[in-house]
Amino acid sequence: MLFRGIFLAHILALTAAVPHSKQAVDFFNPTANGGSMLDDASGGSSSSDLGEPLNVIVSGLSSPAVLTDGGFLNFAKAIGFSTECFGIHLGGPQTANLGDGNGYVNQTVELRQDFGDPNVGTCLESLIGGNHLRVYRQNGSQANSGALFLAVSQEENVTEGHTIAPDGYNVGRDLLVANAVGSTSFNGVSYSTTAQNLTGLLPAGSNGVNHDIATDGITTLITVTIV
Template sequence: MDRRGGVAYYNPTAGGGSMLIDAGDGYAEPMNVIISGLSSSDVLTLHGAINFARAIGFSEECFGIQLGGYMSADLGDGNGWVNQTIELRQDYGNTGGGTCLESLIGGNHFRIFVQKGTAAESGALFLAVSQEEPISEHHDIMPDGYDIGRNQLVSAAVGETWFHRVKYNTTAQNITGLLAAGADGINHGIAQDGIVTLLTVTIASG
């Protein structure tokens, strides 16, 4: 089975980066899920990541319109601060238009950042996941929304899932020490528990 990287991930802080993305106005949001560089290589491409996201209940923005602001991250890979690759939203079981519903009533969403610079080329996908309020509340993160969003995504991913004739087997491992727990500098002043979940996603044969 082809694997893109030789390691699961590199700690961004070791290369001068951060596990916090720039949310603007001096605030940050945590990258609280990592899709391992030891996952099947097809999962670590943009097309493959979107297909896996659909298998676990997420799709692209409503009508392809970027509703949230772009945010950037420095993954310590030598590329400096780079904008998110894509933002995906909970689709409520409808990959065609379900994210329009999420935009109205709120739900889970995440931004993907790829660790691919020559200084730390793991190929891992770093995800900033959070549960957000409905549009009437300006899509603010709900209380405890970083931990809730991570936990819901992980629960949907672990085990066997499939989409568009591709079957995935996913395992999870919780990691401490990458993120500092608490609300210091975190957007909306919402504390998070400091746990990062590492997902290893393997495309099943047959």
């Protein structure tokens, strides 16, 4: 009996150490497990609970390569986004809790509208404003969908301090989706993207939203397939 008990304890320990594999779902609702559909705009540096809406989700049922860091960056370049001007970022990263057991984690990357030039076009966005996005990956052991949650918003120009434009969360989301849906390509990789508007994840209005800018409560789920 002692040997049997030791054997079972060993098996249980090995099982607990094995990472939970990615599950074949679009995404898990972060609020179902203590997470939020608003990120934390303070990055955890203050007591403020204001955040930006996670208003676009890249489905976990997208082509696996799209859900990697490099794969998503290539897709982002196909729809008009790129890395920040000369890699320079002002301000701290924002955090998000996607209800996957990881708690609040820093954004994976922040990308900006490139105005047709993925090399230096984001420098123009830094001056005149434009669309930008933050990426968070849902991959914790409690909800491992692999989905990417995006906080997308339209910014004002540099003289306005890059604040969010009026209705900038809705506008930013809609511009990204309009550029993504259908057929796109970059660097020899072609994509086919579909979109579905979801309600019930984000409440409409401005409660808890950074800059007190109201949203329409719509989150758009996009599924990106490499063709």
